[in-house]
Amino acid sequence: MNKFLIFVFILLGLNYLNSQKYDFNWIMGERTALIKDSLDGTAILNFNSQNGSPLIQSTKKINTDFWYYGTLISDMEGEFMFHFHGNFLFDYFNYKGVNGYKKICPQEFCAYDPQSCLILPGGMNDTSYSLLTTESKVVGDTFAYVLNLRNNFHQLVNSTNNTGVTIVSTNNLFLSDSIDIGKITACRHANGRDWWIIIGRYNKPEVYTILFDGNKVVRSFIQNIGRIPENQSNGYSCFSPKGNYYCSTSIKESNNLSHGIFELYDFDRCSGQLKNRQFDQLDTTPTIAFGCAFSPDSRFLYLSSSYYLYQYEIIDGKLSNKTVIAEYDGHIGHVFDNNTSSSTFGNLQLAPDGRIYSNPEFLQSRYMHIINKPNKSGAACDFIQHSVRLKSIITTTPSFPNYRLGPIDGSICDSLDIDNIPWCWWRYNQDTSSHLCFEFTDLSAYEVAEWYWDFGDGTQSRDTSPIHCFSKNGNYKVCLIVKNQYGSDTLCRTLNIGTTGIINNERQEIQTEIFPNPARDYLIINIPDYIPENMKIKLFNSQGSEVLDQRIYQGSNIIDTDQLINGIYFVYLRDMNGLLKTYKILIE
Template sequence: LILNDTIQYGLLTATRHANGRDWWILVNERFSNRIYRLLFSPSGIQKLDSQHVNIALIDGLGQAAFSPNGEYYAIKSSYGLSVGHSLDVFRFNRCTGHLSEQIQIKNEGSAVGGLSFSPNSEYLYVSYRNNIFQYFLKSSNIDSSKILIANVDPLFPSYTFNTMQLAPNNKIYICATNSMKFLHLINYPDKLGADCGFQPIGISLPTFNYASISYSPNFRLGPIDGSICDSLGINNNPNCRWRSEQDTLDPLLMYFHDLSYFEPSEWHWNFGDPVSGFNNISNEQHPQHLFSTNGTYQVCLSVCNANACDTLCREIKLGNSHSENPEILTQIQVTPNPFSSMLYVGNTSPLGNNNCIFRLYNQTGTLAREYKLPFGITEIDTKDLPPGMYFWNVESHMEILRSGKIIKLNE
């Protein structure tokens, strides 16, 4: 038995010790200002002395998380209409495991939800069932820095927001408060306001997921080099990782996102496109490049700091049409089949809002329905259509992305 107390459920979270090996685990006592500190090392789990913070924490549903750099700790919790919900933000000392500089932001009402930090640890995203807000942690007044990022679509009130998780690809995934076959998505959480790229129904799931998302601490956090706790001889040797995405309008324009970890301080990109001249190289962390023509390019990123360098090269193939992209099969879905009074078209493709058009034809080739598809689910009333076989396609910029056939039954 490690700890015997009435602790708040569902908020266990961890971050790496400043020595680069061990782990700090925090959990708070219910309806109290006491927070327990656990240290996980090769010797096992050790319970250290607890800490009493300045303001008591609200007990209830919610989520706790450390920032990727381990410098912040935040708790979002709620407990009924009479108590409301609160957001508590602390500074965290990775050497001692102590919290400081508590800020508590209270809101009225009852709202489940969660939170997640941006990859650069500068922004905090908080969901309140029907809304998602962004807070700027370096602001002198964190509460006043709040920016509304997303509202639940009134046409789809069940597509709510719950707990979140920052993934290794530096995107934030958000589950709903109920049973759904999708996750919402924040594509660029290091950017301010609407530029963070919130995408409702950003990824389809193969089965229903009920109000939950997997949790993983940041395994890509190393020691604090040169600190009093840097006693194990572990260095932050950079590990190079990156991803890319194609512009939705110009197929030769690519956006590159650095995912490297262990504190790189220099970035050196080579896009393998010497025809582009000086634009063939970049020292930006997240550059973009307009390639000269269709073809196969070897793109390399080298990252360095005072300890070491690391390089990762990959091939980029340009010239494929969108319809040749296998992800389109999961990004555009038409259900159910067979259908009766309603047809649902799901669109999570990256082609932009209302840039996709859905068309439904009867067996004689007569157009029966035509809709511009926003991100998410489009409901199509088909009560007046006679039973039989129908053909559908989804087009974007004069190109057929997907097509199929579907059967209408008698109601």
């Protein structure tokens, strides 16, 4: 059976440069739980947080399923804008955008596989976005997949009348051919504005290479890259953060076994050419799709099957030092009611906090895995299985390109006078053994050459990612200035260590959030803005006996409750200054 794809772009509206926090909200979810269930809702990882690490959140306002497809985008400041779930486009008011209730897709669904759709910011137009998506068609007696380009979505933000997304025009057929299903990804052109989009021709050693300027297709050509026919089944594709490598994964059937395979290419951001193909075969474990992601410094390539996580080091452009980072530990997690699911590995996605996240692919789950230090070799990358616990059920995670990649200065394609003016972003993590000590991690973009840290206590550092210890509790304004030859940027955050912030000469209440309630196997406690000295959560049963005592920190904290018997419990949050909050929860 031949498979055809049609390519669709859609233009949407907002600002363009500056912050570029387009991927700062990860909205995921499958609304399978009953409405009465405390797990009902849509899961969110919010990276636009005080400490730069994601807050685990949940909402019932976004009443949408993300099954095996879906894409979304936030605005430049990291506020969620809209998402596309395979049929309708919903904005931040949960309105079905598209001029009333008109569908994006002429059929029931456009996108059937992960990476079947993608949202890209416009070119120099500060009020446009583009949606790339696939749809299926029946052509005679052939079931066809088509790749479409839909244009002219505009985002009209009006707090008075809650105006949402409006589509000016849609359904601009760009390409109809026999093309891979899914694996749509993009990389910035060397001019810093346009996008290269790569998608393979089905059952051929060729790929389409499309140059899109944010408003129209500027150029499209086919290049024979010698890829193998098997590399067109389920899988993922990804570019390295620097845009110098492209990887595509798939599954090869051989002797009744499914082999994970991948191909790595050098990528020329100026010409769009792929070259220097490298190939390797992974394990034969039962896997629907193999994930891929690069480390932030583009030095390491990570690949995952359902049961194994691999790391390759890239030395002088060559794949080297293949390492098995982890084997699935067999964890089975609660989903809803009496249903459980395996917490295997799946898609890999580099996040704005510099970590790589993974979820069990095509399985209902409330668990995610993290590579905490992907720039480190081997076990030092600090991979932790099922360390992220979500309130709501997910089946897939979103796929994003690197939105924060600038021009190649001085190249022949550096033709638009766009400079790599630095953008500053960083996170911090409190030392678990000394509450006054912190690890600061630079996450800035656009060819940073110099770093100037001021810790607000009279000390400074020129290190990229320093470790600093304060002498006592207090409110410290920590600033990072990043510079290069084109300019500088500054980000300051106030660290409230062992004390709350002051607004209008008044101490602020410590904000806390605890969910789900009722709970089953774990609780999530969010402490958004306060850095505790030694905060504890204590649980007491209905007889007044203490059953849990655990230290918690700023951000999202996971509290395991699967060993507790069902019943009512009383939660006490205490810091060195005494009792802060009390809650009553039900474990069932």
